[in-house]
Amino acid sequence: MFQDVKLAIAPIGWTNDDMPELGGDITFEQCVSEMALAGFSGSEVGNKYPRNTTVLKKALSLRGLEIASAWFSAVLTSKPMEETTKAFIEHRDFLYEMGAKVIVVSEQGNSIQGQMNTALFESKPVFTDEEWKLLVKGLHLLGDLASEKGMKIVYHHHMGTGIQTIEEIDRLMAETDPAKVSLLYDTGHLVFSGEDYIQVLRKHIDRIYHVHLKDVRIDVVNKVREEKLSFLQAVKAGVFTVPGDGVIDFKPVFAALAAAGYKGWLVVEAEQDPAIANPLEYALKARAYIRETSGL
Numbered sequence: 001m002f003q004d005v006k007l008a009i010a011p012i013g014w015t016n017d018d019m020p021e022l023g024g025d026i027t028f029e030q031c032v033s034e035m036a037l038a039g040f041s042g043s044e045v046g047n048k049y050p051r052n053t054t055v056l057k058k059a060l061s062l063r064g065l066e067i068a069s070a071w072f073s074a075v076l077t078s079k080p081m082e083e084t085t086k087a088f089i090e091h092r093d094f095l096y097e098m099g100a101k102v103i104v105v106s107e108q109g110n111s112i113q114g115q116m117n118t119a120l121f122e123s124k125p126v127f128t129d130e131e132w133k134l135l136v137k138g139l140h141l142l143g144d145l146a147s148e149k150g151m152k153i154v155y156h157h158h159m160g161t162g163i164q165t166i167e168e169i170d171r172l173m174a175e176t177d178p179a180k181v182s183l184l185y186d187t188g189h190l191v192f193s194g195e196d197y198i199q200v201l202r203k204h205i206d207r208i209y210h211v212h213l214k215d216v217r218i219d220v221v222n223k224v225r226e227e228k229l230s231f232l233q234a235v236k237a238g239v240f241t242v243p244g245d246g247v248i249d250f251k252p253v254f255a256a257l258a259a260a261g262y263k264g265w266l267v268v269e270a271e272q273d274p275a276i277a278n279p280l281e282y283a284l285k286a287r288a289y290i291r292e293t294s295g296l
Helices: 028-037 053-061 081-097 129-147 166-175 187-193 197-207 218-227 231-237 251-259 279-294
Strands: 005-009 042-044 066-069 071-074 102-107 152-156 181-186 208-213 264-268
Touching: 005 066, 005 279, 028 053, 028 279, 042 264, 053 066, 066 102, 066 264, 071 081, 071 129, 081 102, 081 129, 102 129, 102 208, 129 152, 129 166, 129 181, 152 208, 166 181, 166 197, 181 187, 181 197, 187 197, 187 208, 197 208, 197 251, 208 251, 218 231, 251 279, 264 279
Parallel strands: 005 042, 005 264, 042 066, 071 102, 102 152, 152 181, 181 208, 208 264
Antiparallel strands: none
16 A cells, blocks of 8 residues: 555653653663564654764664654744744754654744643634744745755644644645645644544645654543643543544545555654553554554
């Protein structure tokens, strides 16, 4: 079904960047060893990963792993552009040295995703027209900086940010240059937001250069809405899980991506409390489900 597609898993199931207490006792070595043991060939970058590329390359090569990408927080709508571009260049150079081809970018201006007690659905930021202009201009600049190294930026629509809904994703794709800005497609964030995840996939499939495979527990989504919980509280409550363990049907996702000739990484990215959801157990569960439904 797929050609030139590789399968990765994110370390966020082992140790959480936003809530370091989740998986605080799990080492980098345990994390990458269990990724390899579960049958994955790639990883994104977590907060416990060595930033020395020589050290990181050796640890990964011993386990047959590569770096697929890593998250970058942009603040184009709320701070001077220089703050974002300076940090981005350092991040870009690190990923380039690690052999990654794409850079995950998410605009964190006015974001509430990291606020423990801010109601997610009631307090979601909405960009003004002026903020949209700043965002598009800034993303075009980041796209140019990425292209200097033969890389692409992939924009991560995300709960609790200004780019979360179908309408916001549509506007971002309409106002940005396809040569400079691509899309990261995340099944879990779309379903959590209440969007049609297949509609987004079909509409923007030509812009998708990175995929996050994340499943959703709908009973927890309902609890988040009813009890006005925050994004972080939702994660702690188990709103996300690995493919095959929630309500999302991934068969049409794999079929559409394969039919479009998608090339690149498919990344299992399902943050949970590792004390409740054993990371190795869930990585194995995800790997088995993907093999059964996609042939990978």
